[in-house]
Amino acid sequence: MLDSILYAGIDIGSSYTKVVLIDQNNDIQGSNIDFSGIKLHSAAETSLKAALPKNTNLTAVKKIVTTGFGRKIPAINQIPFANITEISCSAKAAQLFYPNKTLTIIDIGGQDTKIISMRNGKRTNFKMNRKCAAGTGTFIEELALKLRIDLGEMNTLASKSTNPEKISSYCTVFAASEVLSRIRKGAKIEDMIYGAFYSIVNRVLEIDTINTDVVLTGGLIAYNPIIADIFKEVLGKSMLLPPSPQLFVALGAALYASQLK
Amino acid sequence: MNTGDLYNLTKSPPIKSTQELRKISTAYFKDLEASSNDPNQKIAWCSSVGPAELLLALGFKVYYPENHTAMLGTSRLANKYIPAAIAQGYSPEICSYLTSDIGAFLHKETPFTKAYGLKEVPKPDVLAFNTNQCRDIQDWFNWYSKKLNIPIIGINSPSFVDDVKENHIHSVVTQLKDMIPVLEKISDQSFEKKKLNHIVNLSFQCSEKWQEVLETAKVAPSPITFWDSCIHMLPAVVLRGSQIAIDYYKMLKEELIERIENNEAAVPNEEFRIYWEGMPIWGKIRSLSEHLCDSQTSVVASTYCSSWIFTDLGSSTNEPFTNMAKAYTKLFINRSESSKEDYLIDKFKTFNIDGVIFHNARTCPNNSNTNYGMPKRLENRQNIPSIVIDADLNDLNVYSEEQTKTKIDAFVEQLAGV
Numbered sequence: 097m098l099d100s101i102l103y104a105g106i107d108i109g110s111s112y113t114k115v116v117l118i119d120q121n122n123d124i125q126g127s128n129i130d131f132s133g134i135k136l137h138s139a140a141e142t143s144l145k146a147a148l149p150k151n152t153n154l155t156a157v158k159k160i161v162t163t164g165f166g167r168k169i170p171a172i173n174q175i176p177f178a179n180i181t182e183i184s185c186s187a188k189a190a191q192l193f194y195p196n197k198t199l200t201i202i203d204i205g206g207q208d209t210k211i212i213s214m215r216n217g218k219r220t221n222f223k224m225n226r227k228c229a230a231g232t233g234t235f236i237e238e239l240a241l242k243l244r245i246d247l248g249e250m251n252t253l254a255s256k257s258t259n260p261e262k263i264s265s266y267c268t269v270f271a272a273s274e275v276l277s278r279i280r281k282g283a284k285i286e287d288m289i290y291g292a293f294y295s296i297v298n299r300v301l302e303i304d305t306i307n308t309d310v311v312l313t314g315g316l317i318a319y320n321p322i323i324a325d326i327f328k329e330v331l332g333k334s335m336l337l338p339p340s341p342q343l344f345v346a347l348g349a350a351l352y353a354s355q356l357k
Numbered sequence: 358m359n360t361g362d363l364y365n366l367t368k369s370p371p372i373k374s375t376q377e378l379r380k381i382s383t384a385y386f387k388d389l390e391a392s393s394n395d396p397n398q399k400i401a402w403c404s405s406v407g408p409a410e411l412l413l414a415l416g417f418k419v420y421y422p423e424n425h426t427a428m429l430g431t432s433r434l435a436n437k438y439i440p441a442a443i444a445q446g447y448s449p450e451i452c453s454y455l456t457s458d459i460g461a462f463l464h465k466e467t468p469f470t471k472a473y474g475l476k477e478v479p480k481p482d483v484l485a486f487n488t489n490q491c492r493d494i495q496d497w498f499n500w501y502s503k504k505l506n507i508p509i510i511g512i513n514s515p516s517f518v519d520d521v522k523e524n525h526i527h528s529v530v531t532q533l534k535d536m537i538p539v540l541e542k543i544s545d546q547s548f549e550k551k552k553l554n555h556i557v558n559l560s561f562q563c564s565e566k567w568q569e570v571l572e573t574a575k576v577a578p579s580p581i582t583f584w585d586s587c588i589h590m591l592p593a594v595v596l597r598g599s600q601i602a603i604d605y606y607k608m609l610k611e612e613l614i615e616r617i618e619n620n621e622a623a624v625p626n627e628e629f630r631i632y633w634e635g636m637p638i639w640g641k642i643r644s645l646s647e648h649l650c651d652s653q654t655s656v657v658a659s660t661y662c663s664s665w666i667f668t669d670l671g672s673s674t675n676e677p678f679t680n681m682a683k684a685y686t687k688l689f690i691n692r693s694e695s696s697k698e699d700y701l702i703d704k705f706k707t708f709n710i711d712g713v714i715f716h717n718a719r720t721c722p723n724n725s726n727t728n729y730g731m732p733k734r735l736e737n738r739q740n741i742p743s744i745v746i747d748a749d750l751n752d753l754n755v756y757s758e759e760q761t762k763t764k765i766d767a768f769v770e771q772l773a774g775v
Contacts, residue, residue: 183767
């Protein structure tokens with residue numbers, strides 16, 4: 097791999113930094129996911145190095161596009177770079193997987209959720225959640241924290257639900273209190289967690305109307321496939337899931353990097 | 358707390374007339390201070406689209422609390438003061454102009470001290486409001502009325518008006534006339550229609566000139582942005598009814614015409630032309646102006662700055678009450694959804710707009726046209742893309758810098774076809 101030419105997409109999210117490396121044929125040659133932490137530039141550089149294929153060093157990376165909440169970091173190793181929003185990067189990745197399609201991308205991130213409309217492969221519109229954690233990954237993180245449950249266990253628990261409970265509170269903080277209170281009164285924990293995922297889907301569907309096929313992306317989808325089942329139930333249609341939903345935006349960024357002049 | 362230079366909040370090339378703006382603004386506030394200390398000179402506090410001309414005609418010096426509270430926002434002092442008003446029982450969800458202004462009063466502080474050397478806001482002899490903007494203005498003035506034991510009078514305008522009809526005008530004219538005896542008693546001056554006519558005419562001329570200034574932005578690249586207009590609208594608000602405001606806008610317009618002739622753009626390499634709908638986010642004017650300027654995106658027009666264009670002030674000769682009633686009732690904020698939509702579509706065409714930024718101001722639902730489906734309806738009618746920014750006029754606690762800038766960047770990328 098010493099002579100390889102790579103293009104990097106670095107998606108610096110509020111919770112995780114995701115890196116995808118592609119070659120000149122748009123084939124993925126490496127990827128990495130790590131905590132964003134406090135020092136975003138350092139997280140991006142470390143993740144980029146960790147994503148490199150064996151026996152490849154950073155000089156192979158010819159162009160970088162950064163995206164996500166922390167996209168406006170300085171250059172890494174003086175490699176030519178640009179920053180492009182995660183909305184455009186999502187659309188770019190969708191063009192690769194679903195060329196010329198009319199569809200809607202729902203990207204559920206740690207601190208915000210985006211609904212991106214594509215018509216015949218071209219981005220036409222986007223909407224984001226209001227300044228509130230309802231309908232984002234933070235909602236589930238907060239709940240897991242309050243319930244003292246490992247974040248990775250939430251999907252498994254929810255899938256055991258036999259009688260899903262509805263959460264009435266919109267607010268992340270109040271919802272967590274409500275869940276605790278109702279469990280104390282006898283509700284089953286798995287039914288309440290299912291209800292929390294259901295609540296996320298409802299919040300997301302309040303952002304915009306959806307009349308097309310839907311692609312689900314983002315870390316929350318990657319680790320909690322039960323959300324796709326709930327979307328299917330609510331919208332009455334199957335969801336499109338790209339191979340690595342959490343790396344979707346980083347892949348779009350890498351595709352942009354390959355086209356940088 | 359950084360109050361900065363309140364006249365220089367944009368990244369655009371400096372407007373030379375700003376020097377004159379500083380001069381006339383300082384003179385206005387100094388005059389208010391002198392009047393406040395003169396027992397023979399009466400001061401009226403007035404809502405910004407209120408019955409200012411009537412007050413001026415009866416010899417009052419007119420002070421506009423909305424100007425003060427916009428300064429609290431611009432200088433990012435509002436969040437220091439809002440909690441004091443909340444503690445008085447006012448919800449953080451209601452008008453942050455009200456809460457920051459009352460809070461500043463309770464703190465016995467004002468940005469006028471740093472900007473103009475005033476020790477305090479001018480003391481009122483009467484409070485005059487018009488609910489054509491919202492009910493909050495009345496609540497706001499009521500607080501001062503009780504606190505300072507000052508008489509309060511006002512106009513309860515018909516609201517959500519579709520076509521402005523004779524009965525609407527009749528109601529407002531009656532209320533305007535009813536104010537006269539109260540104001541005569543306080544000012545110890547007799548009402549003269551001739552004087553009111555003269556002042557309404559001066560306001561009309563000011564409005565015309567202000568419109569001409571704003572409409573220089575029809576040219577691409579625009580010589581002026583919404584951000585500049587937020588600063589240069591000051592005379593249209595506080596000095597209308599005077600020759601000073603008219604002369605200022607003549608000067609400003611000449612400068613902007615010169616810019617057009619020299620192809621000098623407010624946003625160098627202007628690529629996209631944006632319309633701003635809703636209140637300014639006063640504490641973020643510089644930040645947003647710089648951010649959009651860096652994206653070669655010029656916010657060329659707004660409903661907000663156009664709200665001080667009062668074409669109807671000149672609609673009939675020698676009918677000052679009718680003209681005032683028409684002008685202040687036809688105000689955009691006071692109108693039905695369909696009237697607002699028609700108005701906006703006209704503006705989009707006039708200014709050749711590529712996209713719209715709607716500001717959903719948390720504490721100003723009356724001046725946020727995002728909550729009843731308007732952005733989507735306009736997109737369907739005109740195919741002009743838009744985004745909604747969730748923020749506030751003064752309360753920066755409800756503003757997310759990162760989310761807002763990501764939305765704007767993604768919007769500009771969309772316009773650019775990235």
